[in-house]
Amino acid sequence: MKLGELEFHILSMGHVLLDGGAMFGVIPKPMWEKKMSPDARNRITLSMNSLLIHAGGKRILVETGAGDKMNAKLRDIYGLDGPFLDTELRKYDLQPADIDIVVNTHLHFDHCGGNTRVEKDKAVPAFLNARYVVHRAEYDHAMDPTERDRASYFPENYVPVREAGQFDLLYADAVIAPGVELVRLPGHVPDMFGVKLTGGGQTALLFGDLVPTTAHLPLPWIMGYDLYPMMTLENKKRWIPQVVREGWLALFAHDDRVPAAYVRERNGQWETEPVTVG
Ligand SMILES: [Zn+2]
Numbered sequence: 001m002k003l004g005e006l007e008f009h010i011l012s013m014g015h016v017l018l019d020g021g022a023m024f025g026v027i028p029k030p031m032w033e034k035k036m037s038p039d040a041r042n043r044i045t046l047s048m049n050s051l052l053i054h055a056g057g058k059r060i061l062v063e064t065g066a067g068d069k070m071n072a073k074l075r076d077i078y079g080l081d082g083p084f085l086d087t088e089l090r091k092y093d094l095q096p097a098d099i100d101i102v103v104n105t106h107l108h109f110d111h112c113g114g115n116t117r118v119e120k121d122k123a124v125p126a127f128l129n130a131r132y133v134v135h136r137a138e139y140d141h142a143m144d145p146t147e148r149d150r151a152s153y154f155p156e157n158y159v160p161v162r163e164a165g166q167f168d169l170l171y172a173d174a175v176i177a178p179g180v181e182l183v184r185l186p187g188h189v190p191d192m193f194g195v196k197l198t199g200g201g202q203t204a205l206l207f208g209d210l211v212p213t214t215a216h217l218p219l220p221w222i223m224g225y226d227l228y229p230m231m232t233l234e235n236k237k238r239w240i241p242q243v244v245r246e247g248w249l250a251l252f253a254h255d256d257r258v259p260a261a262y263v264r265e266r267n268g269q270w271e272t273e274p275v276t277v278g
Pocket residue numbers: 108110111209212253254
């Protein structure tokens with residue numbers, strides 16, 4: 001898809017299966033299972049969507065999926081089927097070494113597991129020529145998570161990148177290439193970035209985990225995983241109406257069926273109009 005000079009594609013880094021109850025917080029199961037039906041272990045299927053962006057002569061990859069470093073037990077718990085990084089990049093005649101900038105909206109394993117790969121029993125950066133970008137406070141948090149969110153953070157996904165001197169840790173919103181802006185969307189974690197793409201008079205917004213799937217558009221549909229659900233609520237109230245009003249294309253990090261859609265208001269409800277992004 002093109003937005004003026006800027007071009008982007010949605011890549012699938014595979015699937016992760018997460019507990020349906022945890023994914024929908026206070027929403028009762030009879031409601032959420034109508035939208036996403038769980039398997040025998042009560043898990044729903046989420047995809048790990050990445051963006052490949054060409055902007056200002058840079059090749060930018062947003063999110064790297066869960067990677068391939070997890071042990072068999074965890075791969076089973078999370079139903080991981082990836083990694084598809086190499087095959088997805090190959091569709092565009094690219095290899096990891098061709099990527100200039102890697103963006104992690106935050107450092108949960110399903111967003112940054114592909115940052116590194118194992119070489120001779122050691123995790124090393126998978127993108128040799130890239131600068132990696134994440135919010136500094138999220139990096140600090142990932143180095144010392146709480147008891148409540150420790151299970152989502154695996155230092156081998158980001159410490160080797162820091163040790164290789166490849167991280168650019170950001171303190172605030174930043175334009176990282178023409179038409180590519182990282183905007184802080186707190187709630188899921190306090191310092192998560194969303195990615196706003198602009199060009200040719202059009203705008204697209206990757207919500208990160210603020211609105212992980214189209215099913216999470218209604219305001220109270222907030223993940224149980226969120227550290228600050230009231231902050232999520234506040235940011236959903238701020239950003240979704242803007243997406244609707246200004247006709248932005250919404251990009252969903254975990255929606256397997258509708259990774260991109262316009263959101264329209266009809267009879268006081270938000271409805272999606274799916275868009276195919278190659
Ligand atoms: Zn996620």
